[in-house]
Amino acid sequence: MKLKLSAPSKTLLKSNIQITGSKSETNRSLLLQALFPSIGIENLSNSDDAQVMQKGLKIDKGVVDIHHAGTAMRFLTSFFACQEGKEITLTGSQRMTERPVKVLVEALRSLGADIEYGQNEGYPPLHIKGKKITKNKVSLPANISSQYISSLLLTAPSLENGLELDLVGKITSVPYIKMTLALLSQIGIQNEFEGNTIKVWPKTDVANISLVVESDWSSASYFYSIVALSDVGSSITLSAYKEDSLQGDSVLATIYRQLGVETTFSNNSIEIKKTGESKTDNLMVDLADAPDIAQTISVTCFGLGIGCHLTGLHTLKIKETDRLEALNTELSKLGAPISVTDKDLTLKTSESIKSDVAIDTYNDHRMAMAFAPLALKTDLVVNDAGVVSKSYPDFWNDLRQLQFEVSQVD
Incomplete structure (x- = not known):
């Protein structure tokens, strides 16, 4: 399945989304x-x-x-x-x-x-x-x-x-x-x-x-990215989440605060809200304890036009694909000045994003979902988009709930 993604007509987002267990x-x-x-x-x-x-x-x-x-x-x-x-x-x-x-x-x-x-x-x-x-x-x-x-x-x-x-x-x-x-x-x-x-x-x-089972923080990461790339004032409420989470990816709340996104916990839910511009032009994060959110963060930074240096990524080489090389290839297609080693990723500041690029997913659910928020900045095609069923079968429907245009193409 190949999908074309376009931004909502209104980029001030408001929505509530239920995500299944981790x-x-x-x-x-x-x-x-x-x-x-x-x-x-x-x-x-x-x-x-x-x-x-x-x-x-x-x-x-x-x-x-x-x-x-x-x-x-x-x-x-x-x-x-x-x-x-x-x-x-x-x-x-x-x-x-x-x-x-x-x-x-x-x-x-x-x-x-x-x-x-x-x-x-x-x-x-x-x-x-x-x-x-x-x-x-x-x-x-x-x-x-x-x-x-x-x-x-x-x-x-x-x-x-x-x-x-x-x-x-x-x-x-x-x-x-x-x-x-x-x-x-x-x-x-x-x-x-x-x-x-x-x-x-x-x-x-x-x-x-x-x-x-608490809802999945890795799945929440894509909505953090969407909020970070949207207008100030945009907010999405996700359930069901705990403030004392067992999941390492809950560090998202701290990391995305540097990117202008605040997290509020209430009644087993989180509200993630864009409160301002990014507080850094070069995000530095050691992700040794949460490597699964590296793809999301690097794409967010590219969409915001800021740089990042992500370390602690040595386990990404043996995931569904070699995620570091996959990120290098796909972000380069979009015009990103990126370089990777076997354990870290460096993205330089860039303000231009190429349009109508087709993103390959390499049988990796996280490649499809990490790149989807970039539709707020440019039209995208996602190849083999059905791969999201590995961890988040409802993802494309939830994007439609946010008024993204998601259409199947030949």
């Missing part, structure tokens, strides 16, 4: 529910990733195809490895077979797991025979994707002796690790995070409890 929280909660069926879940994400996670958890034998869902690949690897009697082949899209999983597989093997590679060493597909795991100490590099770490931590309470995880080096994406541990605490699982060591105690059952 993909990150949903998939963590689903895995815990599979281990402890007494858990209920409210406000589940309606994303593709959550749906393949739900389906995968119900399979005991055969092939589990998680398509593009990297979170599901990492989480299900540990889950199936520790489920005695289950025997599956865990696979996904062509891009998924190019995304490394060796660090997690080797950690699980050191605990006694039975996992073999189906094609290339270090990459999916994986042949997994579930076993009873009794060893309880393992180490991982601290600068890897937090999903590897969370994968082990989520499965840990089901292990006979729990788990002691030693992280070697400087830890990346701490908020996502804390999200996992907070969910464990909510269901009564004892855990401890001191220095670079995390301990999770074993538990055979938990009391009846309902987990309420």
Whole structure:
């Protein structure tokens, strides 16, 4: 599906939008529910990733195809490895077979797991025979994707002796690790995070409890961008959000204040409002704890005509696409003076934006949604726009609710 995007006729925006549950929280909660069926879940994400996670958890034998869902690949690897009697082949899209999983597989093997590679060493597909795991100490590099770490931590309470995880080096994406541990605490699982060591105690059952999934902050980022690029006075109210969020991407509220956008929390909602012009002409942010909002922020800065220097982006190389190179290519098409390395992005100040550019999305939902707000500045075409279903199936309809012109083209 190819879509053409144009700005609303009135760029003073006012709207209320409901966003479904966080993909990150949903998939963590689903895995815990599979281990402890007494858990209920409210406000589940309606994303593709959550749906393949739900389906995968119900399979005991055969092939589990998680398509593009990297979170599901990492989480299900540990889950199936520790489920005695289950025997599956865990696979996904062509891009998924190019995304490394060796660090997690080797950690699980050191605990006694039975996992073999189906094609290339270090990459999916994986042949997994579930076993009873009794060893309880393992180490991982601290600068890897937090999903590897969370994968082990989520499965840990089901292990006979729990788990002691030693992280070697400087830890990346701490908020996502804390999200996992907070969910464990909510269901009564004892855990401890001191220095670079995390301990999770074993538990055979938990009391009846309902987990309420907060709406997705990554999805909120696109509306922060829209408000930043719109007229002063524009506001969008999003629900349902918590001021004490578990999600690392909630740092958006602080970052976008520098771009003239204020956030007000009220009744499990946030109002994001354009209150003035950007307070900087060169935004400097370390996104090591929230790399998923790098695409949104860099596009916002380009639309505002300001520069930015974003660091801590080393995990973007192994996402749905190489997001740094994808940003370099697509922003360059629009005339942006941009440069990237394997871990950061630099955008120089520029006041001109090329029009009628077609944005390629590289099977990456965030590429489609991050660039969409630029329709406030120039007409755009978004190729393979249906890719948004991975995390936010309602995105294009919600843009129409804001009076954007969104039309399908041949």
